[in-house]
Amino acid sequence: MSTHLLNLNLRVWRQAGPNDQGGFKTYRLNGVSTHMSFLEMLDVLNEQLIAQKEEPVAFDHDCREGICGMCSLMINGQAHGPDNATTTCQLHMRRFKDGDTVTIEPWRAAAFPVLRDLVVDRSAFDRIISAGGFVSVNTGNAPDGNAILVPGVRQEVAMDGAACIGCGACVAACKNASAMLFVSAKVSQLAILPQGHPERNARVINMVAQMDKEGFGSCTNTSECEAACPAEVSVAHIARLNREYLRASIFAET
């Protein structure tokens, strides 16, 4: 594993606060090791900025291992950058070439307002889960784990949906800023598992209603979301959501 050093031009979105207009600023960053992660590269940029008494670039991140869903960033127009199935924190600089210009922007969606620089507000996702993305079982009410049998194969499909990390890349990648992939991942997991069945109809109706209320766009099946999704959530879940929605609209108790 040999190390190379890159010299880069970074075009970074800077925005002082929610009400500021914001704009791009260009920085030159030299000597970037190809072993660095993308966020480590931004750390180095920030060290350089602090040394020059310029405020560092704000960006969300926490686990830096691809699971918390806190990191974001549009990198050269792609949500989480060029690699498939990879979050920004897991993207490494070996994907870039010496002399590259790299454009870095926040997620762009009406439902995800910018708070500062590259940081956006994704609380709309929490409100969608709160509208029905759960099984109503109070602590202490559970039967033995093996009393509910779930065939291994079904289990795997449920897990595919459950793997969503809630990052919002699907919304950012979609020209309509639709949140369908995110919503369908949860609807689908809980529709497949027997534990989710009692609330199946209300769940899909309420989550979709909340999604609309938050101002996400509608889904026109372009599958950009799937391509951007770091957790490899498939659009097959959207198809399942649509079936669930139809079913619920027919059978819902009114």
Added chain:
Amino acid sequence: MVRVASDTLNSRVPDGPLQQKWDKHLFDMKLVNPSNKRKFSVIVVGTGLAGGAAAASLGELGYNVKSFCFQDSPRRAHSIAAQGGINAAKNYQNDGDSVWRLFYDTLKGGDYRAREANVHRLAQVSNNIIDQCVAQGVPFAREYGGTLSNRSFGGAQVSRTFYCRGQTGQQLLLGAYQALMRQVSTGKVKLFARREMLELVIVDGLARGIVVRNLATGQLETHTADAVVLATGGYGNVYYLSTMAKGSNVTAAWRCARKGALFANPCYTQIHPTCIPVTGDYQSKLTLMSESLRNDGRVWVPSSKGDKRAPDQIPDTERDYYLERRYPSYGNLAPRDISSRAAKERCDAGHGVGETGLAVFLDFRDAIQRDGEDVVRKKYGNLFHMYNKITAEDPYKQPMRIFPAVHYTMGGLWVDYNLMSNVKGLYVLGEANFSDHGANRLGASALMQGLSDGYFVIPYTIGDHLATTKLEKIADDHPACLQAKKDAEDRITKLMGVQGKRSVDSFHRELGLLMWEKCGMARNRSGLEQVIGQIRDLREQYWKDVRVLGSGDTLNQSLEKAGRVADFMEFAELLAIDALNREESCGGHFREEYQTSEGEAARNDADYSYVAAWEFQSGGAEPILHKEPLVFENVKPSTRSYK
């Protein structure tokens, strides 16, 4: 000389036979009647497994809950990153497991430095946790026929670990998060994300509120309640490089310690044997490769020193599978502390591999030959993918290179059997407390503890406090609230006012390196004495030369880090003092002066079979040591052997 308090701490463990303590206690505790619960309010800081489960369960019971986290959503607490699995004594595999065996393994795994009664309760409720999570829709791995699957983890000879691919923590946390969001929808829980706790409010000796900074706007807010539950995770980032999330901090716990809550066993830190090695000085964190990999991966180094051949060029006869050699009955599943030290020993002896010589191999060749690549991919696919992302190497083709890294902290705020600290009304759950893992935590037992504390302990024990304590109404303008808010404000002003030349990160890295070198995998008296002085010097420099740009009343990530590092600078000293005081080796605490002729930890039960709980003293004075003697009524501490 350490100043020792004359009284010993009362753990309030109920009397009676071990197996009946918890049930008896449940009966003895006072209850809050259902219609009165809505009259009480509880603050829960932290939304990980411990805090998320607690806030959801308390909301279900009818309490008014306020839930806080520093991330943008409760779903991002660092519990999300747990990979391998969660233990329970279900005995679904019919391999001889039982509550007693789980209790015994955990207590022994902790090198007999945990509180016996707490560990037994943990083993008892472990089965309820699995049931609860299944009912929530947590997609645990299953067999074809639909029953739950298990895998093995270190320090156990039964298969009792439940898992969801390589992302068990994620699924358990989402289960708790969804239960929490359900309570948010009913209005019983109010959510405060992007809030960082900066002060505890104590009124008449009772924990009654907190001061937080809204990280999005910079505003300070005061919140009051009838009790405060802290579930703020571990302090591993005092080492800068660790498997913790970047935001993980000691601030919440340390701010409570500064107000009188005792900090127990800070020197018990866990160094995990299988992490991806450091590559450069820009490195911002270390990535764990789950212990579950040791079910199928074999750990080895070349038998001859400095052997630089590619691993597949080294025949089996010239490989040293040192864990299998030294610990034949546990082999690659020897506990973490032991496996980490064994790796260090081989590297120190010149057998390490990779560019730096600070790595050993974790090899899947035999498993792939035996079971095929597909089976291995199904079990560990996401971990292999992660390894490949970071190193650009393919672990299906060549062995992983791994090295120990700081991973978990067994120490934490002192709590009694009810999980209440010595400050009345302040409860501490999950990794933030000290109680269940002793000097070393076994794999798959932190998730168990977090959920046990949150779902099955605090909902009962907090009621006893609320039902039996006189709680006056207090408002945000109570003098204690105003003072706490002013303290937080003053610190921010002071940090912003230094206007020095060095970034916060540069200080944090320097502190971390000191701690790793002198207070890491191996410790000794002279190193510890030296590092205490070095920490003090660095802290002094910090307050003279740190540079925090921008302002306090906007989103300002430098300022967030600056506050956390300031607290790490104080806490690091306590960690070293505790390590210096404990003149024995036990679990993750290895004092080079105290080892057997074979290099194993030499515990000293005669002098150190106690919990060291430290009381902070202001003005730079030495902390006071309070002791809780450890009483083992049921298991006789023996020398831990995995041979």
